Amino acid sequence: MRQLSYAQAINEALVEEMDRDENVILYGQDVAAWGGIFRVTTGLLDRFGHERVFDSPISENVIVGAGVGAAIMGMRPVAELQYADFLLTAGDEIFLKAGMWRFMHGGAFKVPLVVRLPSGSTSAGPEHSTCPEAYIMHSPGLLCAVPSTPSDAKGLLKEAIRNDNPVMYFEHRLLYQKKGPVPDGDVTIPFGKAAIRKEGKMLTVIAWQLMLQRALKAAEELEKEGISVEVIDPRTLTPFDWDTVLESVKKTGACLVIEEGYRSLGVGAEIGATLFEKALPWLDRPFRRMATPDVPLAATRQLVDRILPSSDGIAAEIRDMLK
Amino acid sequence: MRQLSYAQAINEALVEEMDRDENVILYGQDVAAWGGIFRVTTGLLDRFGHERVFDSPISENVIVGAGVGAAIMGMRPVAELQYADFLLTAGDEIFLKAGMWRFMHGGAFKVPLVVRLPSGSTSAGPEHSTCPEAYIMHSPGLLCAVPSTPSDAKGLLKEAIRNDNPVMYFEHRLLYQKKGPVPDGDVTIPFGKAAIRKEGKMLTVIAWQLMLQRALKAAEELEKEGISVEVIDPRTLTPFDWDTVLESVKKTGACLVIEEGYRSLGVGAEIGATLFEKALPWLDRPFRRMATPDVPLAATRQLVDRILPSSDGIAAEIRDMLK
Amino acid sequence: MNKPRPSAAFGGADPAVDAIKRTNGRLDDKALVEIFEVAMRSRIFEARLVRWAKEGGIPPLLHPGAGQEIAQLAALHVLRNSDPMLYAHRGLAYIIGRGVPLTAILADASGREGGTNNGKGGLMHTVDIARGVYGESGTLGGGFVIATGMGMAIKKQRRDDVIVHFFGDGTSNRGTFHESLNWAAVQKLPVIFICENNGWAVSVPTSVSTAVEDIASRAAGYGIPGVVVDGGDADEVAEAVAVAAERARAGEGPTLIEIKAVRLLGHFATDMQEYRADRDECQARDPMLALRRRLVEAGLLTEEQMAEMERRITTEVEDALDEVKAAPLVSGELAFTDLYS
């Protein structure tokens, strides 16, 4: 199969969807003339022109809010916030407008909006480093995609654009250059279907994006030691594929969630609580989470490395859990 | 002991702290001339004058952000957002400025800011009804108080004002008129100390504010049936008093969290996950949560009543859990 | 009638302002009578709703628009019903003017069947796409960004609709005002931003919260026309809106119109307005009184005819209320619908 980088896969999804549906428009800071500060949208302006691909002011409220307005009038806007952290600068627009405008008005509209949110701990400081997907998972009305591979990045973005609901699409900056196989043709990936990235018997690990890479590396390492770990990538957080997770946990009896976001009320909290509700009879061991330990992410590499789960740290944690 | 309403208790805390420390200032929409749309700040303008009690424009970003700025210069601002939901209109200022300005600048400042956030399901529609404390609990750098009684409302607010960190103080609109005993004198309530509102043996219920009222009612009812429920009011969510909760759960072997916020990644998720991590050996029964089931709160009473836990519903849930 | 005066910030130099001066859009007799009648319907209906709220029949979350109806309706009168509107919380004339049935509004207000938003938004979020009624943001200032995006869609779709967005003076202090007007201006979007400056935001006088007297002067920061009109003068309002609509449909971009308005009643239904000293003075400035006089003087309606109109509308309102009171409450199960599509 073709090898594409995660960034190329996103670009390809945009091209295909914009080719397919002229209601798809793309905008945000620097996305047009420059092709995005992470160069993910290069070539789109040339292909689709200023009417459909345009640069915006530094006005996050209206970037998201205008997306809602355009969406209810039949467009399919794909808006970019330059860093995922900035979703909090457009809180009203994301949580109350995108999430609730349809509900509040009795279903009179659809809000087919996609917000692209580059996330991840690049040591760029507290306001340019986070993975804020838990805020979204807590909030009704919003779907949430967290692609981990080039193929998923493409397929989930295509699905997000076609979906009639607002989708927060988190693209991880540290994966942009990572390559992987991407199938030819018009392949979408449905929301709410997790992928089992590695089968295993003794423990279920749930992770996505950067932490998935590290978890898989740890799992390979452990395999050599005879420790068989199952690794699940949820792909979307809302909707969340509980079936796959429950089935796995019933088999393994233990679960570890690894995430880049803050620990308290991070995604792992929902997973832990839900398993405790629904799978207690099958659970042999205490649940565990590895996450950013409720401190902001500093601008200095040593400080970030100190707190983020590494693959060695993950392997050690799993060994300890299974002791 | 004196009986005061929850609103009077808040008012008294403000008066006492403003008397004590001239750096305390109070502002927000309608808080001065009118004494607040819920009449919680009446009399303060007369007592302290326009320099210290003033009305603000409808500018939530600067209401919170100016609080951060004033706090780092040595003031102790108490800002009000008219509805707790509006914290999302000041997302940058709450989560990234109040929460992180000190950290990001290596501890060069203190940020002794209090934001008063009237919350609660008053059937005022999706954007005027929520209990958004989970967003705060997920976010580093912010403390979070959720007083349930007049006495706590006073003591926790006094503590919040004296605390050198930013405190999000949620006052529940449906409790404003509720009366209760409030001790005389300068009594503060420390953060991170839960209150056991009712002792019991068979199950631990955790609830606060409106849901605490309902939980206590249910617990009394059940007591008559011989079902002994322990009811814990956490009082603050950050810091959270894990010791009290763990001790109770180790005794009862079962836990139910009842909250008004959204279910997914609501506060109950953190409690469930933490118990699953730390108390598995003592847990006899699956964990449960009752909460707003991941839909916004409509403007119509029937719709709100349909989804919010009632005291009857809570009693039924507990009976079912202990079956 | 005064000509709409361009905001001071524009001096006479801006060509867009000249365009406004060139137009002459007096309302004809029929229009005046129509506006008067709908205003009366709105006034009577609203008063009845306030009474119902005080009786406990509906929540008091109603913000009476008394005093502001004439201007609201004059503005809508020169637009098409297909021009999408995002209205403000101040009163019901906007939606009554667009022809939404009183029964639908009452059903929304009381959570009964027959409303427009399935019990979700209540009275504040009536919606009726066929009549161009696109709803309201519960957070003030949430409408600016949505209006801007709607304008963006209209422009991309090469339709000649214009978006009209009403909002209060207090709301113009939200940051979204700034972001939206800048973007709408730079992209030349077909949006008319209409600020109703009634001097108050709940209990806070505009002078306490707002650094300028004329909100319209803020247009200077976006290079668009900023026009101040007298909310007591239907012609002045209509003309300014007509010019702005023409400009918008011609692809020349947005306009900021400020209506100097008077809030006759409390912020919400049960507001006692203890904070307010200007109430009597304001009653005298009620635009309904002025229009009433004008219609009589011009021989367009007699006092008799007006009294008859009032009786007819009162009956209409009471009938609607009876009908809705008899309707079943919406089911609580609706709590779960309409979130995702």
Add this chain to the structure above:
Amino acid sequence: MNKPRPSAAFGGADPAVDAIKRTNGRLDDKALVEIFEVAMRSRIFEARLVRWAKEGGIPPLLHPGAGQEIAQLAALHVLRNSDPMLYAHRGLAYIIGRGVPLTAILADASGREGGTNNGKGGLMHTVDIARGVYGESGTLGGGFVIATGMGMAIKKQRRDDVIVHFFGDGTSNRGTFHESLNWAAVQKLPVIFICENNGWAVSVPTSVSTAVEDIASRAAGYGIPGVVVDGGDADEVAEAVAVAAERARAGEGPTLIEIKAVRLLGHFATDMQEYRADRDECQARDPMLALRRRLVEAGLLTEEQMAEMERRITTEVEDALDEVKAAPLVSGELAFTDLYS
């Protein structure tokens, strides 16, 4: 030297603008030489940092301020070091001008011991309260609200400090600009808002994102002076800031000053600027060149002396770099400190 011209939006009518015209604050010879020297230090230091970033020694998150130093330093020169400053991301002259040691900046940039923010904020968030350096918001526009609150505190405390906040033209499109200027104006807070308009926000030209040519024209929406000054003219900048400071200290409120600036280099250290056609033209407008000529012509510094100055500063920078490179990296344990107090 041109007089600072008041923004078009103000005409000549505003008394605050007259106040600006009345002042005459030319920089004296000593000041000019000082500004030149600090600008040179900043330019050389920054170039060295960019090189270090390209070598991989520090992250490329540095936004070179080359072209904007003279104006930044002229502005600071007429303020007191005790006047709290919130700076922008554009360059290091702000903090070098306030006297923060180069070693401290290098330590912040490279995560080594001896910095100002314990490894938390890195290069972007240098802080030094004793020198009035209060930091920077990582989200653009986050500074407006904080500056406003700081001004509020100063006023309540009856101190005569003024807050100075630098920000870019692109940043002036954030909603927080609007909310803050309105509130600062209405409360007459001692804040000077200084917009450095360099024509770009990363790759987006100001004309694409912003509906007006002069950001200063936005002052009209807040009833405060809006002044445009030439960033190539230190006197003009200094005078405008001096007047604004006087006004602020006198309790008359904020001023919006717009510096027409030139960005000589890329948005960040490794930006290749493929999107940009105006680079050569911009080099010719480098204010350092103009000041250099002026100093020579006025006989204040000889070419020789400048070359010597350059050598001295280069050595100073290399020494600082050597010193910091030898310092230990800050411990990862600092990840857990400084959050709560």
